[in-house]
Amino acid sequence: MAKKRLSVVVTRRLPDAVETRLSELFDVRLREDDTPMTRTELIEAVKTADVLVPTVTDEIDAALIGQAGEQLKLIANYGAGVDHIDVATARQRGVLVSNTPGVLTDDTADMTMALILSVTRRMSEGMAQMQKGTWSGWAPTALLGGRVSGRRLGILGMGRIGQAVARRAHAFGMQVHYHNRRRLHDQIEADLEATYWESLDQMVARMDVISINCPHTPSTFHLMNARRLKLMKPDAVIVNTSRGEVIDENALTRMLRAGEMKGAGLDVYEHGTQVNPRLRELENVVLLPHMGSATVEGRMEMGEKVIINIKTFDDGHRPPDQVVPSML
Template sequence: MPSARLSVVVTRRLPEPVEARMRDLFDVTLREDDAPMSREELARAMREADVIVPTLSDRIDAGLIAQASDRLKLIANYGAGVDHIDVNTARQHGILVSNTPGVLTDDTADMTMALILSVTRRLPEGLARMQSGEWQGWSPTALLGGRVAGRRLGILGMGRIGQAVAKRAAAFGMQVHYHNRRRLRPEIEEEHEATYWESLDQMVARMDVLSINCPHTPSTFHLMNARRLKLMKPEAVIVNTSRGEVIDENALTRMLRAGEIAGAGLDVYEHGTEINPRLRELKNVVLLPHMGSATVEGRIEMGEKVIINIKTFDDGHRPPDQVVPAML
């Protein structure tokens, strides 16, 4: 007799090709609408399934994990970041955690450059003027932005995405600098013509553009706090496509309003969808709805990685993208 298929619960709508493949392989319960699951629904899924496939909108903390049945053996996260999952507690309960690293590198790096250009060249202001019908024609002094070529770009977090940002920035003629938990190998620095700064404070004080590309961990929470933000040059720009918690959003808002920082491009926010309302009012800020990874190709590749992780686990092997506490 064939063995019973794994019971898999997916917490959000996924691209149709991914859902179709899951139907073929597993006893899968798919989400009918795209609303996040309630805590009660998540708890029920963790009691009834062998595998759950959450996204960053699902907070799987110690309390939820404590309600899981012995049946749950894998949390196959749809996404690279796992700061919404208590990996330590899951491990203590014998539950594996996997993620989908690497597939969104180029998409997120593209969006980082898009935000840098949007802020420095004032694209939203131009768009708003066109949509309102206020534009009266070309003027020598209208909507003057700044040239990115020659500017110093400081990358905070020089992992896969940070290096992809460096590659794109170099093509625009920017000077690449970086701060990282560990210095890169000399050959990688040479490849990106990147200058390493051991002191984050010293780097921040000298950059024209600062790009946040590090994960959210206890050590990076408010890494860009009020004190460090005040080190930035008044004409500098900050861009964040990583995690909102890395920046003290209220401090950033105050400084942008006061003209102490020239502009910001944000795709992520400290409190999820609860964005500081004063931030929305500023013309020198570009706000996006966490769309850095929003390409059809990227989202399908994420789903394929999830499926590979589940299938490998079902075959009795360690998921290729297993996350362990030591990695965090």
């Protein structure tokens, strides 16, 4: 007698190859359009599925998990970050949580460097002139930016992505500094030629560029608050490809408008798609629509990890990328 297939619900459209393979292996319910599920649809999903495959756009909180049926045993997140999932409540209910770490490291680090270059070289201002048709020709003093070589880069969060950013920055001739919950091993620190700062305040006050590469947790919410942002040098810039909640967006906007900071490059925002409208008006800001991980290769590898996690679980083993509360 054939083994019953796991019931899997996918909350967003995934690459065709990933959806096809999921359909071959499991009893899968796919999303017809690429819009987030409503709360009602999510409730129905957790009531009926053995496995839920959510993304960062889904709020899998305690209330939702509390409505799950007894058959829900795995939340196989399509993405590395899990701050949208109440992992502790899931564990209490006997529901495992997995994610897709590592596959987006290079993509996100590339985008971080792209934003650093875009802000310091004022690329968005130049693009705006070209798109509006207001460029009148080359001039010796027009749109003068600055070299990144020789600048001090302060990385907030020295995990996989932070270290990948450090390697890229070093290749551009930047001096790498970092603040992290735990200091890196001596050999890693030496390989990256990185200077550790136990005090975030002291690091922030001395850097030319700040790069946010830490996850969003209760301890990192508004880690870059108004007080800490004001410690930055007036000619410094800040870049965020991690989580928007780490920066107090209103305070950042006020400082940028007042000329108390040189510029910012943002791929993530404190309130998701609800970006501060005053932030949109600023010329010294580069805004991207959360596309730091948006490569074909990255999305495919994320899907492969989701499939491996579900298949391993279905075979009676611990998913290789299981997330537990102590990891957060």
